Amino acid sequence: MNPTSPxxxxxxALVALSLLGLPVGHAMIAGSILYLYMKxxxxxxxxxxxxxxxxxxxxxxxxxLFILAAEFMNSGSIMDRLLRWCNALVGRFRxxxxxxxxxxxxVFAGMSGSALADAAGSGKLMQSLMTRDGKYTPAFAAAxxxxxxxLGPIIPPSIPLVLYALISDTSxxxxxxxxxMPGLLxxxxxxxxxxxxxxRRNFPVEPAVPLREWPRLTWEAFPALMMPVILxxxxxxxxxxxxxxxxxxxxxxxxxSAFLYRSVSWRDVYHSLVTSAxxxxxxxxxxxxxxxxxxxxTVENIPKxxxxxxxxxxxxPLTYLLIVNVILLILGCFLEGTTILLVxxxxxxxxxxxxxxxxxxxxxxxxxxIMIGLVTPxxxxxxxxxxxxxDVPLGDLVREVMPFLGVMIGALALITLVPDxxxxxxxxxxxxx
Amino acid sequence: xxxxxxxxGWLQRRAENVxxxxxxxxxxxxxxxxxxxxxxSFPVGWTSELTVATWLWLxxxxxxxxxxxxxxxxxxxxxxxxGPRARRVMxxxxxxxxxxxxxxxxxxxxxxVTFMKVERSSYLHIRLDWMYSxxxxxxxxxxxxxxxxxxxxxxxxxPEASDSTAVSSGL
Numbered sequence: 001m002n003p004t005s006p007x008x009x010x011x012x013a014l015v016a017l018s019l020l021g022l023p024v025g026h027a028m029i030a031g032s033i034l035y036l037y038m039k040x041x042x043x044x045x046x047x048x049x050x051x052x053x054x055x056x057x058x059x060x061x062x063x064x065l066f067i068l069a070a071e072f073m074n075s076g077s078i079m080d081r082l083l084r085w086c087n088a089l090v091g092r093f094r095x096x097x098x099x100x101x102x103x104x105x106x107v108f109a110g111m112s113g114s115a116l117a118d119a120a121g122s123g124k125l126m127q128s129l130m131t132r133d134g135k136y137t138p139a140f141a142a143a144x145x146x147x148x149x150x151l152g153p154i155i156p157p158s159i160p161l162v163l164y165a166l167i168s169d170t171s172x173x174x175x176x177x178x179x180x181m182p183g184l185l186x187x188x189x190x191x192x193x194x195x196x197x198x199x200r201r202n203f204p205v206e207p208a209v210p211l212r213e214w215p216r217l218t219w220e221a222f223p224a225l226m227m228p229v230i231l232x233x234x235x236x237x238x239x240x241x242x243x244x245x246x247x248x249x250x251x252x253x254x255x256x257s258a259f260l261y262r263s264v265s266w267r268d269v270y271h272s273l274v275t276s277a278x279x280x281x282x283x284x285x286x287x288x289x290x291x292x293x294x295x296x297x298t299v300e301n302i303p304k305x306x307x308x309x310x311x312x313x314x315x316x317p318l319t320y321l322l323i324v325n326v327i328l329l330i331l332g333c334f335l336e337g338t339t340i341l342l343v344x345x346x347x348x349x350x351x352x353x354x355x356x357x358x359x360x361x362x363x364x365x366x367x368x369x370i371m372i373g374l375v376t377p378x379x380x381x382x383x384x385x386x387x388x389x390x391d392v393p394l395g396d397l398v399r400e401v402m403p404f405l406g407v408m409i410g411a412l413a414l415i416t417l418v419p420d421x422x423x424x425x426x427x428x429x430x431x432x433x
Numbered sequence: 434x435x436x437x438x439x440x441x442g443w444l445q446r447r448a449e450n451v452x453x454x455x456x457x458x459x460x461x462x463x464x465x466x467x468x469x470x471x472x473x474s475f476p477v478g479w480t481s482e483l484t485v486a487t488w489l490w491l492x493x494x495x496x497x498x499x500x501x502x503x504x505x506x507x508x509x510x511x512x513x514x515x516g517p518r519a520r521r522v523m524x525x526x527x528x529x530x531x532x533x534x535x536x537x538x539x540x541x542x543x544x545x546v547t548f549m550k551v552e553r554s555s556y557l558h559i560r561l562d563w564m565y566s567x568x569x570x571x572x573x574x575x576x577x578x579x580x581x582x583x584x585x586x587x588x589x590x591x592p593e594a595s596d597s598t599a600v601s602s603g604l
Binding site: 013115116244283287339 | 492507523541542544604
């Protein structure tokens with residue numbers, strides 16, 4: 001490729017500006033403007049692509065609404081009730097509280113589409129519960145919250161799967177269904193690892209909750225436990241669009257916190273709106289930049305070129321998937337996940353398509369990779385968040401994360417090798433792929 | 434004396450009110466849409482138009498006036514690894530390039546947005562140049578903001594250290 005061609009310069013500018021510390025969204029817009037200028041095209045095209053793209057991608061509205069739903073959930077006392085219920089379920093085993101942490105994340109994953117929201121919501125509470133009386137080391141507790149939060153966007157609802165649906169033109173409903181079993185599998189391998197090390201590390205056991213307490217605890221947590229049912233019910237019965245299902249989820253979360261648990265004030269609602277809006281702006285700017293940059297990618301026909309290039313190597317679908325896994329895992333160590341999803345994955349898609357890889361399977365594999373990237377050093381947003389919440393050194397945290405990373409990558413390999421793990425549920429509900 | 438920072442803080446809070454209101458309006462419009470369609474079997478179109486409009490304005494307004502640089506998603510491994518001197522040079526290069534490139538695109542952007550006056554939105558009949566004017570506001574705000582950062586850095590002020598925990602990612 002000619003290094004002084006407009007496209008090369010556009011990519012160089014994008015990478016250079018990002019490395020200099022410019023927000024990635026701006027870097028993509030600025031790089032694209034440079035491209036338009038070099039090509040002698042109308043520089044108003046950047047505005048046109050951004051505005052029309054944002055204005056017509058109705059599906060994207062699910063993102064702020066899912067964020068809002070998670071914020072409403074976090075602002076009420078829902079988390080306390082959920083934790084008591086999880087404790088009744090698995091607290092009695094060795095390493096009980098550690099297991100509670102994972103089960104809580106699985107349940108919360110069914111209500112929220114964001115891993116960082118899960119860690120922010122339960123992180124502090126879980127940390128103080130687990131480290132009280134020196135039960136667990138702070139680093140282990142923090143590492144566990146980080147890795148279990150990874151499940152949030154794999155089990156539906158999921159913000160990254162909504163983004164993937166947008167770039168790949170795949171049904172959100174089937175993608176969500178495809179995430180269920182991989183998400184549970186990741187939860188199971190984490191719980192298995194805890195059970196396996198519990199005796200050696202002498203993890204404590206929580207006092208068993210008597211059976212007669214169970215109905216009351218379940219009743220208290222019931223409205224929260226119903227959230228995934230309502231959300232997925234809305235989606236799969238076809239009553240609402242995915243975006244409307246997200247709005248319903250947010251409304252339900254608000255109603256449960258406000259009326260049933262009476263734990264939300266107007267101030268909390270306003271605070272949730274501001275927090276959600278800030279996150280929306282941050283991710284929205286990245287989407288805006290990607291819309292402009294994707295125009296350049298399309299004009300230059302890059303994905304097709306890459307696909308043609310790779311065709312010469314006569315890769316098998318499996319080899320290609322494994323290569324994709326390795327690339328995404330490495331990128332996940334250095335880049336923020338949304339950037340990978342919006343910039344790198346679209347380039348990988350046409351080849352996957354040409355090789356006959358199922359788009360739902362490919363999407364779930366890509367998202368699991370990107371989520372694992374949230375806990376891989378040196379750059380892992382969940383690690384940074386837990387360092388802040390738990391006040392533990394990054395090195396100690398990373399050491400405790402490593403074994404979990406191992407089993408999660410094992411589970412990822414299984415998900416990659418056995419497409420049925422992803423596709424069984426979507427096919428059961430009518431997916432033809 | 435301290436009127437300028439005070440006024441700045443006040444404006445900052447009002448700008449934050451705006452994004453909260455925009456998101457609130459989006460949320461309520463969705464609820465109205467769902468209620469009308471499924472309970473009264475009366476589909477309304479204006480709500481979906483209102484929701485995409487709030488989304489567009491929320492993102493561009495928020496990026497222009499509310500979010501701090503360190504809250505936005507960026508690649509800061511290199512930026513946080515170097516000393517303040519190198520960081521200052523990096524900041525000058527970055528802010529300078531952005532101001533030049535965004536500035537270059539301004540005339541064509543202005544033409545595009547003002548040209549959109551020929552179209553109106555389908556339900557609320559809002560002229561699209563008004564709807565899209567937020568991009569012009571965004572562009573001007575970003576140019577002013579980064580010119581200010583550039584000016585500060587050129588005058589020898591040390592750049593902000595990065596803080597990866599402040600990043601608001603939706604993942």
